[in-house]
Amino acid sequence: MAVRFHNARPGLDLINIIDAALPVAQITAEVLAQDSKGLPLLEEFVLRLVDHKVTSGRSIAGMLGVPERMVDQTIAALFSSDDLKWGLAASDDARARGLRLTDKGQITAHNAAQNVPVRVNQPLVYDQMLWKIAPYDRHTTITRGQAEEDGMIMLPAARSGPVDESDITAADITTLLRDNGTTDREVLQVKSITQARARRVLPVKLLVYADQDRSDIQLGVVVDGELSHLHELELIGFGGAKRLDITVEPPAERPVLDPELEKARVPLPEVSQHRAEQAAFQLGSQTPTPAPPAAPQPQADEIRAIGVFEHPEILEEALSHARRRLLIISPWIKKAIVTTTFLGRLEARLGRGVKVDIAYGYEDNDTKTDLAAVRKLNNLATRYPDKLTFTRLKSTHAKVLVYDDVWVTTSFNWLSFKGDPDRTYRMEEGSLIRNRQVADTQYDRYLELIDQQRR
Structure with missing residues (x-):
């Protein structure tokens, strides 16, 4: 870390790297979520309408209110994926032909119809310094008491009090899930949140920089191994090194050898x-x-x-x-x-x-x-x-x-x-x-x- 970040502040020396504690809250959000069906929306509705005996492209386009050309392109794609076929129409004219579901198409339409929003509990870590949910692993957090015993410097929180339901949106959780690699789930609504009582912190590193005169002191915050400019800016707003009572003195005189x-x-x-x-x-x-x-x-x-x-x-x-x-x-x-x-x-x-x-x-x-x-x-x-x-x-x-x-x-x-x-x-x-x-x-x-x- 010293090698990586010693030149991060041109004109300043990296004086020390200190263990610090970032205040976080462990949240469980009850949300209404829907997993991705892996099927484009227009293809889903074409299959479901055909399953309900709407068997012509013109009729489907009329019911959906979209251009017939778009429906024809979708029908062609469903023929290619072996979800649709031509079959006899349900009419007195035996020569009429209409769209029919293949065996595979029946399974696809059934699965699409069954995939409905459900209530799930979503565990979250809330960064109380930035006052937003964050992609931290909750298993890497520790108790505040443990951090104090280990001599960590406590970083300030943006505000006091618990996290409110209005502080977490469905879009925020969906974005977080996608950033963490979960791309097949969309959160539609946050129903309620529960915050764990125990105060938790995330161990981070605080980089202390100073000029030759030790009068200009700047701090960097390393979260999950990377410098976080958002936390640095937030810390500046709190007063930086002065807020944390951090001072820097000239180098100590080393013992001289024989x-x-x-x-x-x-x-x-x-x-x-x-x-x-x-x-x-x-x-x-x-x-x-x-x-x-x-x-x-x-x-x-x-x-x-x-x-x-x-x-x-x-x-x-x-x-x-x-x-x-x-x-x-x-x-x-x-x-x-x-x-x-x-x-x-x-x-x-x-x-x-x-x-x-x-x-x-x-x-x-x-x-x-x-x-x-x-x-x-x-x-x-x-x-x-x-x-x-x-x-x-x-x-x-x-x-x-x-x-x-x-x-x-x-x-x-x-x-x-x-x-x-x-x-x-x-x-x-x-x-x-x-x-x-x-x-x-x-x-x-x-x-x-x-x-x-x-x-």
Whole structure:
């Protein structure tokens, strides 16, 4: 997503991609609908009139009030489809001939007559920001409570209160059905609607852009993987970044490595370009060079920058694949990070014998730490006393991740980068060193720091 949309605002930098929640309502509409008969209207009426003993083209044209030429063309089409034939007329003149239904035509006419409007319940998702029905999959929506627990930013609704029957028309539902691939049903009338009581949201992504001075902040909204200009315009009308209390600060100062490591470190622009080429190649897009991206450096000797968007990937990699050790130091802890999934992955590492150390704490100030997340980690440490240490430090500015032979030092808050009500964002940069000797040295160093700072 960062690769796709980083140039969507010329002159602005993509600062962050945030999980957001779009308010929606789950609606069940009772509608009067009719499925398509798969038969042109004039052909249907010609067949039904012939079935009712109207056996000449002139008589049919007169009853329908259409030119006889149109009826003759329709009769010819029905002869070609083997729905009509010539037969003896129902008259005293045995030489007279009239239109008759074939066996196939009788079935076609019968099916057309049986296809009448019916009442059906049509499930819908109503976008409460745009205040219109939308083609979202209701199975991808979640409860508002779950979104709040996951630290999502709540996008505003166009109005308060429930959706009214007048807000949904038959034409809107028919258009939606056709957009979703259902082309054989037409909604004739909306009889009533029922709105689910539980408040639901659709998970979306909020793109935060800013200029060099961090004074011009613009937001993009990605819905179902695509930028939605309608939602962006609606958000501007609500006040944009100011309405959501989003601010952007200058980039944080990254921790500096030892001179030798600093000299060997691949800078962020080069890393970002390589990742962009990889992503573009995987997506089948045009790449800056016709050949596939070059292979990365051997993993035994990797020293490079990591940007803000790569940090969550690296944390997930550590939680999913660490084999010997995992150490995380973060000043604050948020429940939006320490989720059921996070705890499940952590416990899976512990179950495989991985030694885990987690430390947190910023002076006496715990206002940015969720106590519920602390309790969950304490409970896990109690169950695995020989494998997991969870420590409150006197104070730490360190943001460190060590797993196996990898050491990451950064300005990125590993356990609180989501769910912070402060909503102040900045470009975060760190360094990843994949080398066993360096990782061993740093691992021992931070274990000693944890022991010294233990509160």
